[in-house]
Amino acid sequence: MHPVRLTVSDDRRRSRLTVFFRLLLALPHVVWLAGWTLVAEVVAIANWIAVVINGETPPVLHEFLARYVRYATHVAAFLLLAANPFPGFVGRPGYPVDIEFAPPERQSRLSAAFRLLLAIPAAFLASLVGVFFFRFGLIVLAAAGIWFAALVLGRAPRGLRDLSTWALGYSAQASAYLLLVTGRYPDSHPDRLLGEQTVPYHPVRLRVEDDLHRSRLTTFFRLLLAFPHLFWLTAWGVAATVAAIVNWFAALIAGRSPRVLHRFLAAYIRYTSQVYAFLSLVAGPFPGFTGREAGAAVTVLVDGPVAQRRLVTLFRLFLIVPALLLWSALGYVLVAVAIAGWCAGVLRGRMPSGLRGLGASTIRYGAQVQAYSLVVTDRYPSSSPSLRTDLHL
Numbered sequence: 001m002h003p004v005r006l007t008v009s010d011d012r013r014r015s016r017l018t019v020f021f022r023l024l025l026a027l028p029h030v031v032w033l034a035g036w037t038l039v040a041e042v043v044a045i046a047n048w049i050a051v052v053i054n055g056e057t058p059p060v061l062h063e064f065l066a067r068y069v070r071y072a073t074h075v076a077a078f079l080l081l082a083a084n085p086f087p088g089f090v091g092r093p094g095y096p097v098d099i100e101f102a103p104p105e106r107q108s109r110l111s112a113a114f115r116l117l118l119a120i121p122a123a124f125l126a127s128l129v130g131v132f133f134f135r136f137g138l139i140v141l142a143a144a145g146i147w148f149a150a151l152v153l154g155r156a157p158r159g160l161r162d163l164s165t166w167a168l169g170y171s172a173q174a175s176a177y178l179l180l181v182t183g184r185y186p187d188s189h190p191d192r193l194l195g196e197q198t199v200p201y202h203p204v205r206l207r208v209e210d211d212l213h214r215s216r217l218t219t220f221f222r223l224l225l226a227f228p229h230l231f232w233l234t235a236w237g238v239a240a241t242v243a244a245i246v247n248w249f250a251a252l253i254a255g256r257s258p259r260v261l262h263r264f265l266a267a268y269i270r271y272t273s274q275v276y277a278f279l280s281l282v283a284g285p286f287p288g289f290t291g292r293e294a295g296a297a298v299t300v301l302v303d304g305p306v307a308q309r310r311l312v313t314l315f316r317l318f319l320i321v322p323a324l325l326l327w328s329a330l331g332y333v334l335v336a337v338a339i340a341g342w343c344a345g346v347l348r349g350r351m352p353s354g355l356r357g358l359g360a361s362t363i364r365y366g367a368q369v370q371a372y373s374l375v376v377t378d379r380y381p382s383s384s385p386s387l388r389t390d391l392h393l
Contacts, residue, residue, distance in 0.1 A: 002187050003102035004069075004176045006169030006194070010083050010096035012161055014150035019081060022147070026079040032089055033075050037133070040068045044179045051112040051180050057104045065181045066101040067091035073099050073172050076131040080143035081156060082164035097165050099172045107183030115180060121340055122174040122186045128336055130171030138329045139167040142383070145322060159383035162194060166385045169193040189357035190385035198388040203303035203379055204269070204371045205389055206364035210297040212351045214284050219345035222281065229275045232289055240268040244374040251313045251375045257305045265374045266302040267291035273300040273367045280334050281341030281351050282359035298360060300367040308378040320373045323381045327369045330362045337362070361385040 018025060047061045057065075071091030077083040083096040093100070111118060126132040130139050142160045149157050170193060173186035187193065218225060247261045257265075271291030277283035277298035285297050293299050312319065337359040341351050368381035 002173065002192070003105065003182045003184055004173045005100045005102075006165065006172065007098045007100055008096065008165050008194070008197075009098075010156075010161065010165075012156045012158065014081065014084050014146075014154055014156055016151055016154055018084070018086075019147060019150045022079065022081060025086065026075065029075040029078065029087065029089070033072060034134075036068055036071065040065060040179070047180050048112065048115065051107050052109055055109050055112075056106050057180060059104055062101075062104040062181060065179045066099075066176070069172050069175045069179070069181065070095075070099045070101075072131070072175065073097065073168050076139075076168055076171070077165070080131070080139055080164060081146040081150060082139075082143075082161060082168060097168060099169070101176070101181065105183070107180065111183055112180055115178065118185075119174070119178040122177060125188060125333075125336055125340075126171045126174035126186070129333060130167035132171050132174060137167070138326075138333065139164050141326055141329050142167070145326070145383075157383075159199070159381075162197065162199075162384035162386060166190055166193050186354075188354040190361050191357060191387055192354070194386050196388075197384075197386050199382050199384045199386050201389060202368060202382055203306070203377045204364075204368045205301045206273070206298065206360055206367065206387065207293075207301055208298050208356075208360050208387070210283050210351075210356065212284075212353060212356060214281060214341075214345035214349055214351050216346055216349050218284075218286075219281065219342060222279065222342065222345075225286065226275065226279045229278070229287065229289070233272060233275050236268055236271065240265060240374065243268075247375045248313065248316065251308050252310055255310055256307050257375060259305055262305040262376060265376050266371075269302060269367050269370045269374070269376065270296075270300045272370060273363050274298065276334070276363050276366065277359070280338035280359050280363075281345055282337070282356055282363060284351070298363070300364070302371065302376065306377075308375070312378045313375060316373065316375060319380075320369070323369045323372065323383075326383055327366055327381075330365060334359055334362045334366075357387060358385070361387055 043064055047057055050058050074087035074095045077097035078087050087095055127135040128137045142164045145160045146156045176182050243261055243264055247257050250258050274287035274296050278287050283298040337355050341355050344352050371377045
């Protein structure tokens with residue numbers, strides 16, 4: 001278990017009044033956090049010297065920096081609507097989106113000496129997805145979605161809340177690693193950060209049977225090896241667009257996709273996910289060209305055609321816009337996973353499981369967006385990064 005652990009007890013209820021004025025309400029915390037950050041930077045330097053010399057963080061410095069990271073997480077969760085209550089100002093435990101810290105442990109002096117350099121990949125990913133020393137990433141887009149939904153429904157959507165809390169948890173681990181609160185590298189795997197949470201059943205799911213081993217040779221030439229698939233995917237995409245238009249009319253008239261169109265579009269979605277998995281190092285083996293489930297290390301499972309709501313089908317192009325915006329942002333996350341995975345594959349011959357889990361989650365979301373936009377299903381994409389699916393309908 002990671003020594004910096006995310007805990008979530010949020011019930012997703014949101015006060016419409018405090019949501020509407022959330023930016024204004026958070027101002028005192030933002031000002032106080034800015035001041036605390038200046039002090040934390042000085043304390044972090046003292047902590048760095050102590051760890052390089054003695055190999056461990058003094059308890060008093062550990063407690064101060066842990067409280068700082070916890071308080072920063074509370075403020076970000078409140079400001080970005082991942083939680084509802086107004087947080088305290090001292091970083092005490094007990095907030096609905098909280099961070100737990102293990103006691104101080106011995107750290108490698110060599111790792112501590114080069115911590116600024118070693119933390120660069122984690123810091124980049126944290127700034128891309130979460131809140132990292134006043135740099136905001138993907139979580140802002142999730143907050144915008146929660147803001148609109150909370151004003152209308154008085155609740156935060158489950159998927160966006162989970163995405164926000166995962167981003168906050170990873171940002172907290174990256175901050176703790178940079179500040180030498182812990183010597184354990186941040187873990188980006190969604191399931192290990194979110195714990196035992198499961199996402200509701202969705203007709204488009206991901207199956208992962210990859211062993212994390214990567215051939216250094218095929219990893220080095222991965223982009224070149226993927227070219228045939230990219231050309232074929234482009235050609236198939238043209239045919240899929242035509243099929244999707246016909247499928248839209250059919251679903252609008254008959255209330256469901258014709259089986260032949262559903263099968264063709266499901267194969268296209270599977271093939272797209274397999275190409276993305278291979279290109280981003282989320283999967284190792286060279287994929288086939290037909291989008292079959294069998295034999296693929298990472299593939300999408302698509303349920304058969306069922307009845308779809310005609311009203312949802314009619315306005316599908318408008319309804320898909322928020323999901324497309326989120327998927328475009330997650331595309332940058334997948335690029336970051338691919339770059340880091342390429343480096344790890346060439347150097348170590350393995351894909352880090354955290355990166356593989358994060359990449360698989362983004363590919364799964366992309367497949368659900370495709371299925372919704374191509375009228376394969378009328379179930380909206382789930383933005384929760386968790387890969388654990390509740391199999392009960």
